[in-house]
Structures are given as structure tokens and as C-alpha cells.
Amino acid sequence: MAEALKGALVVGQSGGPSIVINASALGVIRTAFASEHITKVYGAYHGIDGVLDDKLMDMDEAGLIELDKFMYSPASALGSCRTKMPDPKDDDTKYRQVLEVFKKHNVRYFCYIGGNDSMDTCNKISKYMKSVGYDCRIMGVPKTIDNDLFGTDHCPGYGSSAKYIATSIMEVARDAAVYEKGAVTVFECMGRHAGWLTAAAALANVNGHCLDFIYLPERDFDMDKFISDVKSCYEKNGNCNIAVSEGVHYADGSFITEVAASATDGFGHVQLGGLAAYLAAEIKNRLGLKTRGIEFSLLQRCAAHCSSGRDVEEAYMSGRAAVESMLEGTTDKMVGLECVRYPHGGFDSHTVLFDLDKVANFEKKVPLEWINEEGNNVTDAFIEYALPLIQGDSPVRMRNGLPDYTDYNKVFAD
């Protein structure tokens, strides 16, 4: 056990929000509150930008009732940013700023909740602090609906978005099938390079078939094959439901909507609709079927009313583990999850640590062996992987028939 380091802790949130990013922050904050070594808990306003600008929120002032709501409130309650830190060898200005603020508030613990880029920020700050001999412990807490982080079995945030996507597809597919004459519905999920969220659409079939095809960016997209898939499915069933990843691309790497934008009229009108709308129009034009494109857009990363109870718990657990590890002397790591999947749905997860070096800037994709040969669906291996992650109800609390989300009153430190 390393010598106890006495000082303040800063927790920050970075990158696109997730449904459970505040549960992770709460895990950090509550564990820090409980430690005799941590003298003060600050929230960084808009991630690393808040550190750079010395805009630190005093988390004592948030109040316990408001903090309780972090457990189930979507979006980044502390504020987020997309700031990338430069290589300190090229320019160490920002690192010196961080050091100055850390010194000013005697910050000895820093937790950053985010995805690949945020882990890169963590890693760089950690290395810099070591290089200048400033004693502090730095830990990354994983967060990304994209589920693309190295090492960890899955990322907090993914299970809840997966649950929302599967639930919504189950509902819409049933709605779209009520008339005698069927329809083709295209669902667009987030995921530029990794198809995890789109693959989650397969979970919509667990309680009865309703989704027919899934196209991921891990495989090249072939428009003719796609149209022929839809045609034969519709001819057979009188309906067709399809999930596509925003990042699907042709064999030459160009994104579908990019090609569509330049091919149609060059005025950029295609930006009006996304991929789902474009593919729906393509199907309508080529096959003359009734179609509809549905883009889950931001809904899929903030639908906390439909979160996975397990995901929320794991997010909290990850935040807690980060602080506990730092108190034990660990630094320069990311918390990850290691899981055991027992037969008949049994599942266990616990936290493990990964080197930030390895996590930073790596994107984990859906294994190709989990995609079927035709490239238009996922295999049962994916279902076995993902189904445990969406279990358990959302812990959301209601007031006036609506979620009682936090809008806490930010009080800044001097």
C-alpha cells in the first residue's frame, strides 16, 4: 500500500454524453467524500477546459439530494468538452496551466470520464505530471455508447443505449406491421467506425422476431446486395425492418451519404436527411415500396428513462473503483470491466485496470466472426455477449409523471 496522498480530487466528463456518465461521476464523488485523504472534491466545468480555465465546481455545494439524481440523470451534469491535448513536446502551455491549477487547489487526484480521446488526455497529463515531479494520481473511467474501448469487456453507457435501441425497434416494427400492406423501415444508429450500437438492434429479436437485417461499418456496404436483401425479405414477409450504422461505407471507404450528396445534385441537400432517410428513399425509388427512415439521433444516448439497471450499477462501480485504486497508490490506468457469462444467462462483472497507453486512441470493433457470412446480420455469439448488458430496470425517479433529472446549481470554487 502506497503512502496516503492528501489533497483534493478533480473529476471531469469529456466527449459525447452517455446515459450513465453521471452515475460514474457519482461513484467517484461519493467515494471521494468518504475518504479521509481527499480534502475536497471538485467537478471540472466542461471537462479539461474547466481545469485549464480554473473553473472548478465545489461538489460539496451540490447537495446530497441533487447528487442522488446523478445516479439516473442523462447528459454530462458537470459539462463536457471535445478538447484534445497537444503533444507536450510540441507545446506544453496547456500542461503548465493544468499544473498551476492543480498546485493552486492542491489537486492530487484526477479522474477523467470519457472515451478514447479522453483516455489520451488522461495519459498525456499523467506522463507530464510524472515528468515534472508533481505527485498526483490520475485515472480514466470509461464511458462511451460506442463500446469501442480497448481491453474492457464493454463500456458503461453501451448497455443502456443498446436497451433503448432494441426496445424502440421492437415497438416501431410492431407499429409498422399493423396494415395489410406492409412497409420497409430503416433504423439508423450511431457508430462511425464501430458497429456495436447497430448490432444491438439484434436484441429486438430476443422476445420474438421483428428485425430482419443489420449492416455494420465493419463490413463493406453493397447497395445492390442491400436492395436485393430488402426485396426478397419483403416478398417473403410483406415487411422489412433494417438497422444500419451511420458509418456504413462502400468498398472504397466512402460513406454512403457522402456519395449520395455528391451524386444527387451537389447542392448538399442530402444533409437535410441522414442515412436512414437516404436509404429509405433508395428503396422506394428502386422497389416502389412504402418506406420510412428513423434516425435515433441523440435519443439513443440520453434515454435514461429506458436505461439498463446493470449498466447504471457498473458505471457507478467504475467510478468508485477509480478512486479506490488511486487511494491505494495506483495511477496512469483506466478502469475496465471483466465479465463472466455463465450458462443460462448468469453473469458477473468486476473492475480491472488497463494501462492508459494501450487504451488511448484505439478503437475496438465488432469481431468479424460475430457478423454473418452475408454481412447483413450478427450471429448468436453477439446476442450472448450483449444480452446480459441490458438487464435490470432504470433506477430513474419520477416527479409529476416525468423523470426527476438533476439541474443542479453549480457553485464554483474561489
Next chain:
Amino acid sequence: MAEALKGALVVGQSGGPSIVINASALGVIRTAFASEHITKVYGAYHGIDGVLDDKLMDMDEAGLIELDKFMYSPASALGSCRTKMPDPKDDDTKYRQVLEVFKKHNVRYFCYIGGNDSMDTCNKISKYMKSVGYDCRIMGVPKTIDNDLFGTDHCPGYGSSAKYIATSIMEVARDAAVYEKGAVTVFECMGRHAGWLTAAAALANVNGHCLDFIYLPERDFDMDKFISDVKSCYEKNGNCNIAVSEGVHYADGSFITEVAASATDGFGHVQLGGLAAYLAAEIKNRLGLKTRGIEFSLLQRCAAHCSSGRDVEEAYMSGRAAVESMLEGTTDKMVGLECVRYPHGGFDSHTVLFDLDKVANFEKKVPLEWINEEGNNVTDAFIEYALPLIQGDSPVRMRNGLPDYTDYNKVFAD
């Protein structure tokens, strides 16, 4: 009390589905099962089309476990249609077909669950049966997310869609506000002529402000005023969230997207995106702000995982009341809801009956006095009206971490 009429009952669902249309069907079916006068309960496959084609499902064969799921399953479990019945004076072919099927199966009770058009169908069949002296009782059960039916305080289906819209806006608005640089988000809700669903967006502010403007089809839309509203809001708050009804139109009655389609390039590319995408692009072009359009599309009428418990109960109650009334000798009516709103949120509702004549083909709009003077929001009177309708949790049952919706095995009568 009229003489008891012995015979079969047919229940049908018509028009666009709602979140609670199956709860209404269940109210009809269970009440019919319990009556000694009703000899058999049939579901009409795809509404009146199922009667015309003699495709009646034997509801005994559905099984009680599967029927239980009707209470919380979205979409029309019996199948729906958009068939409009002609004036029998012009052509009575279809009416004679209905009569023949009614006679064949000794149908003496007919319940039709739907909106304005369905009530018109009900009304015409009722009048025809009376004119040919066929003794049967006919009753309409209201269903429409549009909430535009005559007489009734509100329509089953509306409360749940309203709850989903308000909840989703609460979530997305928080997500869209996490970065230092804000965004403008445009939410598009259904409602061609009546703005009830869009007005429900105002409920997103009940637990803390997040929605800034609401534009309904009840008032003419002025693009310059709209842009100026957004501009001043963004300048003040650094963010702007807007709900628009798909049916917003200029003073001359033309829909915004129609005008956009003809004005931009004439190739009809605008169909790729809906109104939300178009307005988002307009704001981006004119004000240079980061924007996003979110269309709730079918999601808003099938999100049973987020339904209002009160809405589900009232839907069931309406179906039950329809059968009870017919058993008491009533015919040619629609069930409606009469409500009392007590101070401090107290609320009571009970069923009443309305003449089908009055209901058929009438559209009830949002009262103009519930829209603010500027035409960019609703008043507190709307909140007092709508808030009671979204209370109570969804009774949805889960299996495998996902809703356990019905996909019941349809068994047809001989």
C-alpha cells in the same frame, strides 16, 4: 334496461395505432367474455376489412396469458386498416357484405376502436343496420394520439404519446447543452391539423425549464418571426430547443415543407428529411448556429415502455364501458371521457357517451386561448389540462430485459 340480445361480438381496430389501443381492445374482450349474452368474441382482422372479408379471429383461442399482454403492448394487435366506407346511398355493396358476415356469425355487438374516420364507419354501419332492421348494437371506442375527437375531454392514446414526447425532450435538451458552445434543436411532432401532441412538449418544462418554443398548426407560421425567436433565445441562453408540429403552415395555408420542396430545387429532395431537418438547416443557414432536427416519427405513437399508467387504465375503461353500454341496450354512440381537475393536481375521470353523428369527421383543435399571444408557446391552462394525463407508470412487463409484447397466434373462425 333493454331486452338482452344474444349473439357474438366483433371488435376491430382502425387507423394509426396508439400505445394503448390494445388496452381498449382488452377492455372490450374481457367484458364480453364475462357476459352471458355474448356467445362468442371475434377480432376483426385489419379492422372493417376483416369483417368485409369474413376474416374474424376467435379471441378465445388467443389464450389468457397472451391477452394479458394486450394491456401494455403497442400497435394494433388485431391489425388495422384505413378503409373508408362509402355513403350507402351511393353504393351499399360493402354494407350488404357486413350484414351477411354479421348474420353468418350472429354478430349482435360491434365495437370499433379508432379516430374520426373510424367513428364515421361506425356511424354509417349503425345507420345501415337500423335501416335494414338488423338488430345489433354498435359502439365506438376512441383512440387517437392526435387527441382531436369531439366531446371527450381527451382521447386514450394521447397521454402516453405526450409523456414520451415530454420525457424525450427533457433528455435530449440536457444532452444538447453539455458543451460550452450550445446548439439549436428542433423537435418535430405528429399532428397535421391539431397541435395537441406538439403542445405536450411544454410538459418537458414541468420539472425544470428546457424547452423554449412551441409552434402549432392552430396559428400561422412566420419564418422570419421564427428565426428571430431563435436568435434572441440563443443570444440570451446559448441554447435553444423548439417543438414544431408537422402541420405548421404559412398564412396562405401551405405547409412549410411543401413550399421548401418547390422552392429549393424542384427535384423533391426535401422528402429526404422532414420538417425538423428543414427548419434546422434554415436556422443554420440564416444564423450560422449548430443545429439538429429530431423527428419523433413512429416512435411517439408506439413507445409503450414509457406509457402513462392513467392512459392505459382509461383506455381499458373505455373498452369495458362500450360493452357494458351495449349490454344495457345502447347503440350508435362513442364512449368518451369526462374529467374533473381538482386543485393541487387531483383528477377524476369517468366515461360518458357521445352521439356518433357528432363525433364522425370532426377535428377538435387546441383552443386558441391556450396559445400565447406571440404564437410561440402554450399557456399554463394547457399544462393544467395535460399534466394529469401523463401520470402513472407504464404497466409494461419485461422479459430478458426487454418488453414482453404480444405477438399472439391468430386463429380464425371458420
